[in-house]
Amino acid sequence: MKRSAAEIVTEYGPFEGVEAVHGVTYDGTHVWFASGDKLNGLDPANGRIARSLDVAAHAGTAFDGRHLFQIAEDRIQKIDAATGKVLATIPAPGGGGDSGLAWAEGSLWVGQYRERKIHQIDPDSGKILRTIESKRFVTGVTWVDGELWHGTWEGEDSDIRRIDPDTGKVLEQLDLPAGTMVSGLESDGGDRLFCGGGDSGKVRAVRRPRRG
Amino acid sequence: MESLITAAARALEAGDPLGALNRVALRNDAPSLALRGIAMAQLGDLAKAKTLLRSAARAFGPREAVARARCVVAEAEIALVSRDLSWPAKTLAAARATLASHGDLANAAHAGHIEARRLLLLGRIDEAERTLAAIGASPLPPASLVVRELVVAGIAIRRLKTRDARAALDRAAKAALQARIPALAAEVDSASLVLNTPAARLIARGSEHPLLLGEVERLATSTALVVDTFHHVVRRQGTAVSLGTRPVLFALARLLAQAWPADVSREALISGAFGARHVDESHRARLRVEIGRLRTQLKPLAEISATKQGFELAPRKTRDVIVLARPVEEKHAAVLAILADGEPWSSSALALALGMSARTVQRALEELARASKVQSFGHGRARRWMTPPVPGFPTGLLLPGPLLKA
Numbered sequence: 001m002k003r004s005a006a007e008i009v010t011e012y013g014p015f016e017g018v019e020a021v022h023g024v025t026y027d028g029t030h031v032w033f034a035s036g037d038k039l040n041g042l043d044p045a046n047g048r049i050a051r052s053l054d055v056a057a058h059a060g061t062a063f064d065g066r067h068l069f070q071i072a073e074d075r076i077q078k079i080d081a082a083t084g085k086v087l088a089t090i091p092a093p094g095g096g097g098d099s100g101l102a103w104a105e106g107s108l109w110v111g112q113y114r115e116r117k118i119h120q121i122d123p124d125s126g127k128i129l130r131t132i133e134s135k136r137f138v139t140g141v142t143w144v145d146g147e148l149w150h151g152t153w154e155g156e157d158s159d160i161r162r163i164d165p166d167t168g169k170v171l172e173q174l175d176l177p178a179g180t181m182v183s184g185l186e187s188d189g190g191d192r193l194f195c196g197g198g199d200s201g202k203v204r205a206v207r208r209p210r211r212g
Numbered sequence: 213m214e215s216l217i218t219a220a221a222r223a224l225e226a227g228d229p230l231g232a233l234n235r236v237a238l239r240n241d242a243p244s245l246a247l248r249g250i251a252m253a254q255l256g257d258l259a260k261a262k263t264l265l266r267s268a269a270r271a272f273g274p275r276e277a278v279a280r281a282r283c284v285v286a287e288a289e290i291a292l293v294s295r296d297l298s299w300p301a302k303t304l305a306a307a308r309a310t311l312a313s314h315g316d317l318a319n320a321a322h323a324g325h326i327e328a329r330r331l332l333l334l335g336r337i338d339e340a341e342r343t344l345a346a347i348g349a350s351p352l353p354p355a356s357l358v359v360r361e362l363v364v365a366g367i368a369i370r371r372l373k374t375r376d377a378r379a380a381l382d383r384a385a386k387a388a389l390q391a392r393i394p395a396l397a398a399e400v401d402s403a404s405l406v407l408n409t410p411a412a413r414l415i416a417r418g419s420e421h422p423l424l425l426g427e428v429e430r431l432a433t434s435t436a437l438v439v440d441t442f443h444h445v446v447r448r449q450g451t452a453v454s455l456g457t458r459p460v461l462f463a464l465a466r467l468l469a470q471a472w473p474a475d476v477s478r479e480a481l482i483s484g485a486f487g488a489r490h491v492d493e494s495h496r497a498r499l500r501v502e503i504g505r506l507r508t509q510l511k512p513l514a515e516i517s518a519t520k521q522g523f524e525l526a527p528r529k530t531r532d533v534i535v536l537a538r539p540v541e542e543k544h545a546a547v548l549a550i551l552a553d554g555e556p557w558s559s560s561a562l563a564l565a566l567g568m569s570a571r572t573v574q575r576a577l578e579e580l581a582r583a584s585k586v587q588s589f590g591h592g593r594a595r596r597w598m599t600p601p602v603p604g605f606p607t608g609l610l611l612p613g614p615l616l617k618a
Contacts (some may be wrong), residue, residue: 020213020218022213022215022218036218036222037222056219058215058216058218058219058222059213059214059215059218060215071215072215072219073215073216073219073235074215074216092215094214094215095216096214096215096216096217096219096235096239097214097215097216097239097241098214098215099213099214099215113213113214114214114241114242114243139213154273154275154276155273155274155275155276155277155278156275156277156278156314157275179314179315183213198213
């Protein structure tokens with residue numbers, strides 16, 4: 001396992017009226033983050049919130065290319081990114097104990113925080129297809145280039161780790177400075193990982209190490 | 213943080229404890245237990261709140277030290293509001309240290325304030341002041357500032373420093389306005405009442421009138437000989453004779469001072485100080501002995517001379533004698549004085565605060581209850597006593613915030 005200190009490239013926020021960041025995703029233009037009763041579209045180029053949608057947003061956020069997915073209470077809402085309208089809802093696999101959310105390969109991936117699990121579910125029915133065990137509380141999940149990354153927060157420590165999707169084995173770990181929380185994780189498809197900053201109300205970009 | 217926990221915590225912050233309960237009512241993981249505990253505390257079920265917070269503290273893992281410490285602080289605050297003063301102070305101190313070492317300074321300060329309020333209630337004024345000083349002047353949220361200034365005012369009032377007390381209460385009122393918590397503003401108001409309600413009676417030359425706390429304070433600079441029934445001392449400026457352990461001598465001194473410049477008959481002294489109904493020769497002999505003792509004690513301050521029918525006081529170096537008495541004197545005045553804060557007290561907490569035995573306090577409470585001067589609710593160990601209802605008295609429950617994030 002490779003272990004190193006996370007390199008924070010950029011910090012965005014805190015933003016007015018945002019007490020905490022509960023989930024993040026990226027639609028290619030905006031970094032969307034959940035702040036309780038809103039989804040906010042942050043322009044990573046200038047650090048300003050360009051758009052916001054009034055929708056319950058208590059935990060993980062994901063984007064499938066057309067829709068935003070957002071965990072609220074014990075369900076996952078499918079949202080039209082253009083209008084903010086909730087098109088459908090499915091039950092969240094953790095029954096409300098859910099934390100991170102990611103979209104990949106036609107499935108939704110949901111972190112179950114205290115159970116230290118990641119579920120792969122059917123985005124139409126919410127049916128659990130398989131479950132990966134992690135060793136730590138899961139706060140955010142993302143897939144990039146076939147790599148499964150997730151954020152952790154336990155005690156006072158957070159890190160971002162790449163795990164083997166079959167065995168749950170930790171392959172690589174980026175440690176954040178003490179007291180810096182990761183709540184929500186999303187790749188920009190390149191070498192940046194966007195991380196929600198929990199109570200700090202910030203969004204951070206962390207460099208994703210290149211392999212080889 | 214998890215979805216439902218976030219939703220429930222947001223409901224709590226928005227003042228919707230039922231909304232929070234709806235979301236976590238059936239869950240027994242640590243954050244849910246803590247949320248349920250706080251919701252129950254906000255709904256006024258302090259006993260249930262205490263149990264839930266205790267379970268939550270146990271359920272948080274060893275790595276979740278901060279979350280656990282916040283639960284401990286919340287439980288301590290509930291104990292304070294329920295006047296359970298025997299709650300372990302060491303546990304609170306440990307939680308406070310944990311919060312401080314993890315950079316949660318606001319909640320560490322909150323824990324310190326709870327500690328200081330407890331010490332103040334127990335009458336340990338110096339310790340309360342030291343605890344407050346140790347918190348330092350780091351920037352605090354307005355609600356915490358209110359509590360801090362209330363403790364400062366409480367210390368000043370007990371030390372008879374009315375100007376300091378008034379200044380602290382003014383600062384508390386300003387902070388309460390900022391905090392926008394009506395219960396806190398009401399608490400500041402009722403604390404201010406203390407400064408505008410008679411705190412004592414002055415008895416001099418056979419007549420008496422009520423005194424505000426500020427006037428009591430000014431008496432400290434008076435050149436008169438003061439018989440102080442609050443502290444059981446006889447004093448003149450810097451010279452003081454404590455008769456706290458000699459109740460009969462103090463009673464005699466007081467009778468003589470109240471009558472001054474007239475004398476007091478032997479019969480009046482005997483019935484007043486010994487509680488005897490029929491005066492016989494043995495009482496007269498005892499009076500001679502006790503007056504002799506009092507004479508020795510008061511030597512630096514006054515002489516006691518015999519008159520035709522009794523004794524009279526002759527103060528030295530002053531032409532004034534006054535008695536400082538409680539506004540209303542009755543047998544259980546000390547118990548009533550503590551209950552006057554309008555909060556529910558357990559008899560064991562009263563005993564701790566008064567330095568009396570639990571049995572003595574129990575007897576006093578039962579007597580006062582028969583006279584409808586106090587009332588109780590609850591049973592067994594949960595039984596609480598208070599003076600007849602003060603409408604809408606604040607609980608003073610702020611709870612560590614934010615308890616559940618992260």
